[in-house]
Amino acid sequence: MKKARQTARDRSKELGAVTAKLATAQSQLDGLAAEVERLVEAYNGELVRLRQAERVYAQSSARLAAADAEAERVRQEVALLATESYGGMAPMAPIIGMITDRGDREGALHRAGMLAQLWGERAAVLSRMDDAQQVAAILRTEAANAYDAQQAASERAGAAKSAAEAAVARQQEQTKELRARTVVLRHQVDKARSHAKLLAQQRAAALPRLVSGGSATGDVAANWALTQLGKPYVWAAAGPDTYDCSGLTMRAWERAGIQLDHWTGTQWTAGPHVPLDQLKRGDLLFFGYVKDDPSTIHHVGIYVGDGQMVHAPQTGDVVRVASIWRGDLVGATRPQ
Known part of the structure; x- marks a missing residue:
């Protein structure tokens, strides 16, 4: 009887010691898990920001492409004017007419009006080209800034991913022995408890x-x-x-x-x-x-x-x- 009581006391003492060790181990596991979760959620956040940066860059690139296309269209108009000015006599016809038709006052006035209109059209084309170039320059800066932001977001996401991976690896290494002692039993208990709670919740x-x-x-x-x-x-x-x-x-x-x-x-x-x-x-x-x-x-x-x-x-x-x-x-x- 005395031996049995001593055995019971020993078992109780052993159980208390194991329980204390398990509590300490669980505290360590909780600390490791919290740190890993923080880094994982930081990575998830950087992925969200990266997707946003990618959308902004895509929109900026589309606006820049449209502005470059408009600038190119206006440049072609200017090139055509230059060709007409230096490659043929057609644009000079009103001036020549004014010189040769000195006796035709009405014709001279008509040709003067045509000349003013011609130069006005050319000035408008040149003004449009200047505007298109300025818009394209602004959007090019915007697209470059968006690209830089996207690259920075990508680098942050990569760094966050590396940190999360390293944390997971550390956690797996440091908790291997602890899991061997506790996880199997804990999963068995949790599985039974979860199944019972699932049935209760479903009911x-x-x-x-x-x-x-x-x-x-x-x-x-x-x-x-x-x-x-x-x-x-x-x-x-x-x-x-x-x-x-x-x-x-x-x-x-x-x-x-x-x-x-x-x-x-x-x-x-x-x-x-x-x-x-x-x-x-x-x-x-x-x-x-x-x-x-x-x-x-x-x-x-x-x-x-x-x-x-x-x-x-x-x-x-x-x-x-x-x-x-x-x-x-x-x-x-x-x-x-």
Whole structure:
């Protein structure tokens, strides 16, 4: 009996030690994951800015091409005038007529009017050429600036991608042993818990649909997100087989007919901010380093009810259901 009690105490002590180690390991994993998510979302943001810069450059290039075409057309008119002036007598006919027809006052006045009109037309052509050249020069500067902006955005996106890749590689290396100890068991528990919660959520979602004959956009987004449980997290991925956090929420709300960027930065501003005591299914939940500073956001999930969310957590994990009540919860948005 004494030996049995001692064994029980030893097992209890061992369990306490393992639990403490697991808590420490999980804290390390959470820290690594948060840093990786921050860098991944920074990369997603740079991709959004790069697409914007590419659109601006394409528009500037199109305007420049049109201006160059107009300048070339006017240059051809000027070249034709030059040819007429130096290659033949036709333009000089009014002047010659004025010299030879001294007795024909009416004819001389007519020819003088023709000469004034001719020079007026030439002056107008030259003025149009000057205007066209100035417009083309302005647009050429604009296009060059847009190109520089596009190149800078491309370089920033490349640097952000490299930083994210390096962070993911560090995370994978540093957490290998920790995952070996914890991830298998955690996935087994989460899989069972997620399956149970999925059934509960589906039952809860079915009742209002039967009563109302339909579901709100938030329900559409939340219900679709629940169908993605178990799919692996891959940074910068947006489905259909793998996701990162903002890729999952983007696709969920896409199913509800609302387009979001693949970036927590703009998803945070995609609709009104919602008090946490007024959450509805489908609302986006944001997590950051500083509770009152949205600029530190590094993660997003989608609310499915009962204090739970669906999210794509981190490298080595899968889309799953989890509690929304984390220390880094900074707020919620209802996309519109």
